Every structure is written in C-alpha cells, then in structure tokens.
Amino acid sequence: MILFVKLLLAHLLGDFIWQPNSWVADKEIKKHKSPYLYVHVLLHGVLAAILAGEIRFIPYAVLIAVTHGIIDLVKLNFQKNKTKRTWFVVDQIAHLLVLIAVVLVYENKTLIHFWQNNEFWVLFTGFLLVTKPTSIFIKTIISIWSPESQNSQQDNSLANAGNYIGILERLLIVCFILTNHFEAIGFLLAAKSIFRFGDLKEAKDRKLTEYVMIGTLISFGIAIVAGLIIQALLLQLP
Incomplete structure (x- = not known):
C-alpha cells in the first residue's frame, strides 16, 4: 500500500505540480513533436x-x-475541445490503473486479495447506493409534487447541478457517520439551508419551498440510514 502512495505522489507531482501550463499547451499543439512530452515522461x-x-x-x-x-x-x-474533460478523466484513470498493476506485480500480489476484502464490498456498495440510485429514487418519489415554477428556476442554474449537489452531500454524510462526526451533518444541513434561503425567498413560491424541503429531507434521511447500516455491517465483520 505504501508503494502505491509513493507512486501516486510521484504522479501528482509530475502531472500537476511540476508540469507548467506552457508544457501542456505545447504538447496539445505539437503532440509527439513536442520536446516537453518527453521531458514530462522522463520526469515521471x-x-x-x-x-x-x-x-x-x-x-x-x-x-x-x-x-x-x-x-x-x-x-x-x-481529444477535441469538446471532449477534453472526458479525455482528462480517461487519462487519469488509465495512469492510476497502470500504477495499481505495477504495485501488484512488484509486490507479487493478485487482485484476489482485493476481491476477498469484505470491508471493500460493504463500503463500495454503500457509497454506490447513495449516488445515482438514490437520486433516481428521490426524483421518482417527489415527482408527483413537482411545482410548475420549477422549470423557470432551473433556467438560471447549472445543468444537473442539483443532482450532483445531492450526491456529494449524501457521500459526505456517510463519511461523517463512518468517522463518528455526526455534528458535521447538522453543519452541512445548515449550510445548505443558508444557500437555498435566498433562492426560495426570491421565488416566493410556497410549493417550490416545500418541494425543496421534501427532497432535501429524503436525501439526508436516506444517507443517514445508509451510513448507519454500513457502520453496523463493518462492526460485524470478523
């Protein structure tokens, strides 16, 4: 594990800390003809x-x-201008997979050790549950109360921002529970309420306010229950 941490540190230093923007720009223009590409590779x-x-x-x-x-x-x-974000994610995942493979080969280990880790399966399933599956569940449940003014409110918001915010807050709640920091959940709820208060006040729509409150409480409730269940399962593992 410590070897992977060291290699990850090397990757972070080489890809983000010690790679100037001028190198990146030159590589994007000249590609394999850019000398900075080979300096970058050597650095890694x-x-x-x-x-x-x-x-x-x-x-x-x-x-x-x-x-x-x-x-x-x-x-x-x-990569194209429109696909840079996608290729960035693919690029970083590929680099991490290489590092994992190198560590496994170097330390003469196999993925069997990884797949037999019961804690991993509990955590992976739990965290996955509170992401998109929960978003779909909440959207389905509260769709019957969807206010007419909701569409107008979304015109000035980022695409799918509410969905991503919900996923992030549920992940944070599960982390807070697993680390026994329940007070942080109250802080998170208060912070979200403060940011939401201005929008709801300007909307002057009681139905929209109730709609947001129901969605938020269901989201927090599911995350809390999921976190407690994950914590209980982890404690029962041998």
Whole structure:
C-alpha cells in the first residue's frame, strides 16, 4: 500500500505540480513533436524511481514512464475541445490503473486479495447506493409534487447541478457517520439551508419551498440510514 502512495505522489507531482501550463499547451499543439512530452515522461520515471527508493524498482519506473507517454499520446491525438474533460478523466484513470498493476506485480500480489476484502464490498456498495440510485429514487418519489415554477428556476442554474449537489452531500454524510462526526451533518444541513434561503425567498413560491424541503429531507434521511447500516455491517465483520 505504501508503494502505491509513493507512486501516486510521484504522479501528482509530475502531472500537476511540476508540469507548467506552457508544457501542456505545447504538447496539445505539437503532440509527439513536442520536446516537453518527453521531458514530462522522463520526469515521471525519475520521480517514480526516487520515491520508490529501491534500485530494483528502476525497470518498473521505466515501464511507468513509457506507459505514461503512450497514454498521453493517445489523449493528445484523440481529444477535441469538446471532449477534453472526458479525455482528462480517461487519462487519469488509465495512469492510476497502470500504477495499481505495477504495485501488484512488484509486490507479487493478485487482485484476489482485493476481491476477498469484505470491508471493500460493504463500503463500495454503500457509497454506490447513495449516488445515482438514490437520486433516481428521490426524483421518482417527489415527482408527483413537482411545482410548475420549477422549470423557470432551473433556467438560471447549472445543468444537473442539483443532482450532483445531492450526491456529494449524501457521500459526505456517510463519511461523517463512518468517522463518528455526526455534528458535521447538522453543519452541512445548515449550510445548505443558508444557500437555498435566498433562492426560495426570491421565488416566493410556497410549493417550490416545500418541494425543496421534501427532497432535501429524503436525501439526508436516506444517507443517514445508509451510513448507519454500513457502520453496523463493518462492526460485524470478523
């Protein structure tokens, strides 16, 4: 595990901290002809070798550097202005998968150890539950009360912002419960109420206010129950 943390640190330093915007711009224009691409790749290999701290890891550091360059080249050649965000996510996931694979091979481990971890399955299922499945459930439940003025209110809001806010707040609530910080849930609810108060006051729509309150309380309620169930299951694991 500590090796993965070190390699992740090397990746963060090489991809975000020590990669100037001028390098990124030059790579996007010149692609494989950009000298900064190869400097960037070399930097990742050197950082991985240094932070791993073992001479026998050098071949693996070279492998990390080479695969990093290949992944970056694929992204640079296929991304468009409209797909940059998508390719950024794909790029970072690919890099992380390479790091995980290197750690497993280097430490002579397999994914069997990972799949047999009961705590992982409980946490993964619980966190997944409070994301999109819960959003769909809440949307279905409160759809019968959807106020007519809701559409006009959404015209000036970010696309799907409410959905993402709900998912993030439920994830935070589960984390608060698992770390025994129940007081933070009250702080989160108060903070959301403050930000929502201005919008609801301007709308002057009682139905919209009630609609938002119902959705918020259902969301918080599901997250709290899910967090408590996850906590109880974790305590029962051997």
